[in-house]
Amino acid sequence: MGQITLRGIRKSFSGVDVIHGIDLTIADGELAVFVGPSGCGKSTLLRMIAGLDRPTTGTIEIDGQDVTRTSAAERGLAMVFQSYALYPHMTVRQNLSFGLENTRMPKNDITARVDDAGRMLEIMDLMDRRPTQLSGGQRQRVAIGRAIVRNPTAFLLDEPLSNLDAELRGSMRAELAGLHDRLKTTMIYVTHDQIEAMTLADKIVVLRKGVIEQVDTPLGLYNRPQNLFVAGFIGAPNMNFFNAVAVDGQAELPGGLRVAVPGNGPVTIGIRPQMLHLADPDAPALTGTIRLIEALGAETVVHAAAADGTAMVVVLSGQPALRTGETIRLAFDPDALHVFGADGQRLD
Numbered sequence: 001m002g003q004i005t006l007r008g009i010r011k012s013f014s015g016v017d018v019i020h021g022i023d024l025t026i027a028d029g030e031l032a033v034f035v036g037p038s039g040c041g042k043s044t045l046l047r048m049i050a051g052l053d054r055p056t057t058g059t060i061e062i063d064g065q066d067v068t069r070t071s072a073a074e075r076g077l078a079m080v081f082q083s084y085a086l087y088p089h090m091t092v093r094q095n096l097s098f099g100l101e102n103t104r105m106p107k108n109d110i111t112a113r114v115d116d117a118g119r120m121l122e123i124m125d126l127m128d129r130r131p132t133q134l135s136g137g138q139r140q141r142v143a144i145g146r147a148i149v150r151n152p153t154a155f156l157l158d159e160p161l162s163n164l165d166a167e168l169r170g171s172m173r174a175e176l177a178g179l180h181d182r183l184k185t186t187m188i189y190v191t192h193d194q195i196e197a198m199t200l201a202d203k204i205v206v207l208r209k210g211v212i213e214q215v216d217t218p219l220g221l222y223n224r225p226q227n228l229f230v231a232g233f234i235g236a237p238n239m240n241f242f243n244a245v246a247v248d249g250q251a252e253l254p255g256g257l258r259v260a261v262p263g264n265g266p267v268t269i270g271i272r273p274q275m276l277h278l279a280d281p282d283a284p285a286l287t288g289t290i291r292l293i294e295a296l297g298a299e300t301v302v303h304a305a306a307a308d309g310t311a312m313v314v315v316l317s318g319q320p321a322l323r324t325g326e327t328i329r330l331a332f333d334p335d336a337l338h339v340f341g342a343d344g345q346r347l348d
């Protein structure tokens with residue numbers, strides 16, 4: 001089991017509030033990702049779940065038991081950090097078994113667990129090496145192995161891949177997802193990288209300034225962001241935003257294109273760069289002047305500016321014949337629009 005519930009969690013450091021009241025349940029077996037910009041409180045939240053920090057107010061439950069005042073060691077959780085924190089003077093095998101040697105576990109059982117983890121992570125041939133003789137990816141595997149051998153109720157991972165280069169990060173991400181599929185143990189994973197969050201998570205918790213902005217599946221966040229912050233944070237390149245005024249259920253985009261929108265008064269209309277395509281010559285269109293073209297082969301990223309100066313980014317498939325300085329005329333499916341009110345909340 002490994003259900004984790006946070007109720008009314010607040011945290012202040014020296015009188016400054018950094019977590020403003022968080023209620024959240026992570027189901028048993030779920031892979032939840034905390035994502036948000038630097039300083040939003042992801043690590044602080046994880047450290048409180050781990051028992052390394054105390055909440056100022058609120059309670060933390062694991063499988064229905066209040067553990068708010070329980071020590072880190074007694075919570076049955078395993079934490080993996082960005083800095084692998086391996087013991088440099090010990091071999092890989094010793095690093096893996098060390099945490100179990102202080103328990104009453106028989107030696108044979110320890111060896112069996114360490115071998116299981118070693119096989120799972122494909123590091124059996126590295127067992128006699130010391131951390132300095134390992135690559136960054138191998139070290140991170142050992143750090144994860146050290147968490148696995150403890151057979152924890154849940155894994156808490158704080159930016160575990162951020163020391164690795166982009167390619168290795170991608171393959172380790174896939175390995176972690178595979179590991180979670182096999183172990184089916186609750187995992188909470190902290191990252192500021194929304195692509196990492198999108199590819200790994202069952203559930204994403206988007207944080208900003210110590211507040212939860214939205215909790216949803218990756219596609220739930222992508223398809224129906226509840227506010228401007230989530231809309232702008234999830235998805236790459238970022239969503240395009242146009243300020244407009246809704247009158248009688250209609251608003252005008254740059255170029256004079258009228259679209260149906262819910263509500264009245266000032267609105268922000270969002271369209272993802274991938275949802276735009278070139279308009280037919282005579283059709284009404286969203287228009288802008290092309291500033292920069294990035295030809296990536298399979299797709300072309302066009303940076304343009306509307307007449308009022310609003311920047312927009314368009315991802316077109318293939319290699320359309322476009323030039324900087326030209327006007328680009330764009331169309332989209334009306335369902336692709338995201339409309340937000342003056343308070344930044346989604347309107348439909």
Ligand SMILES: Nc1ncnc2c1ncn2[C@@H]1O[C@H](COP(=O)(O)OP(=O)(O)OP(=O)(O)O)[C@@H](O)[C@H]1O
Binds near residue numbers: 044192
């Ligand atoms: N021990 C501490 N004392 C004082 N302030 C702290 C302490 N730990 C964290 N903070 C503050 O709390 C806020 C949240 O920090 P936290 O490390 O949780 O953010 P984060 O989302 O994990 O950021 P990052 O992605 O940069 O690691 C920040 O403003 C930080 O300066």
